[in-house]
Amino acid sequence: MFIDVHCHLDKLIEEFPLEKALKNAKDNNVNMIVVNGTDHEQNIKVLELAKNHKEIKPALGVYPLDALNLSDKEIDEEIEFIEKNKKIIAGIGEVGLDLKEPELLKTLDKQKNNLTKFVNLAIKLNKPIIIHSRKAELQTIELLEQLNVKKVIMHCFSGKMSLVDRIVKNGWSLSIPANVHYSQQFQDVVKRVPLSNLLCETDTPYLHPLKEWPNEPANVIYSYKKIAEIKNKSLKEIEKQIEDNFNKLFEQ
Numbered sequence: 001m002f003i004d005v006h007c008h009l010d011k012l013i014e015e016f017p018l019e020k021a022l023k024n025a026k027d028n029n030v031n032m033i034v035v036n037g038t039d040h041e042q043n044i045k046v047l048e049l050a051k052n053h054k055e056i057k058p059a060l061g062v063y064p065l066d067a068l069n070l071s072d073k074e075i076d077e078e079i080e081f082i083e084k085n086k087k088i089i090a091g092i093g094e095v096g097l098d099l100k101e102p103e104l105l106k107t108l109d110k111q112k113n114n115l116t117k118f119v120n121l122a123i124k125l126n127k128p129i130i131i132h133s134r135k136a137e138l139q140t141i142e143l144l145e146q147l148n149v150k151k152v153i154m155h156c157f158s159g160k161m162s163l164v165d166r167i168v169k170n171g172w173s174l175s176i177p178a179n180v181h182y183s184q185q186f187q188d189v190v191k192r193v194p195l196s197n198l199l200c201e202t203d204t205p206y207l208h209p210l211k212e213w214p215n216e217p218a219n220v221i222y223s224y225k226k227i228a229e230i231k232n233k234s235l236k237e238i239e240k241q242i243e244d245n246f247n248k249l250f251e252q
């Protein structure tokens with residue numbers, strides 16, 4: 001079984017029939033799809049999708065830039081909403097820090113406050129947390145270390161190799177997007193990281209491995225193939241190892 005540990009199907013359905021994406025996934029043996037919410041409305045959609053499709057596992061969260069539009073009270077309400085669904089959800093995500101533009105630096109304290117709340121929730125529920133860290137890689141790692149969280153998946157991690165080493169040392173996982181097919185950055189990450197710390201993702205509808213639009217979970221196979229090639233293992237071996245990694249992290 002192949003596993004897509006991070007995607008946004010709720011966004012996909014606006015432009016690409018969901019049933020087609022799920023059929024393509026099934027035909028390619030992609031039988032576990034962790035769909036990530038990014039705000040309250042999307043979190044509700046993710047729960048609905050999971051209710052109707054057994055291969056879909058919900059992760060709920062608020063994307064760091066969306067979280068900036070919420071008051072502290074609204075964040076707390078969303079945390080409560082997520083906690084109420086603790087029996088259904090597989091993990092917390094997508095959450096994190098984002099400094100893609102310099103002016104976001106002035107929001108860093110608020111972003112850290114928000115992320116801290118989600119991390120504490122993940123620890124309390126003993127669920128893995130799926131982390132976005134665009135242009136804020138060091139700040140994100142430092143905060144996660146301070147909070148002493150263990151079940152961490154760094155999604156699409158694009159920081160320096162010294163930080164990749166630090167993630168591994170912390171025992172966290174990195175999920176490798178399907179665009180590793182052409183991305184030297186992610187190929188270097190795969191070379192650097194032990195197989196036991198790797199997972200695979202598509203970030204559907206983004207990051208299509210052939211630079212098309214939209215991406216879909218079936219394409220997670222591109223991540224598996226590139227990892228097999230770089231690690232000089234069979235696709236079967238990689239499939240088994242990633243499934244073991246996933247089970248270890250997500251089992252309750």
Ligand SMILES: [Zn+2]
Pocket residue numbers: 006007008036094203
């Ligand atoms: Zn994402």
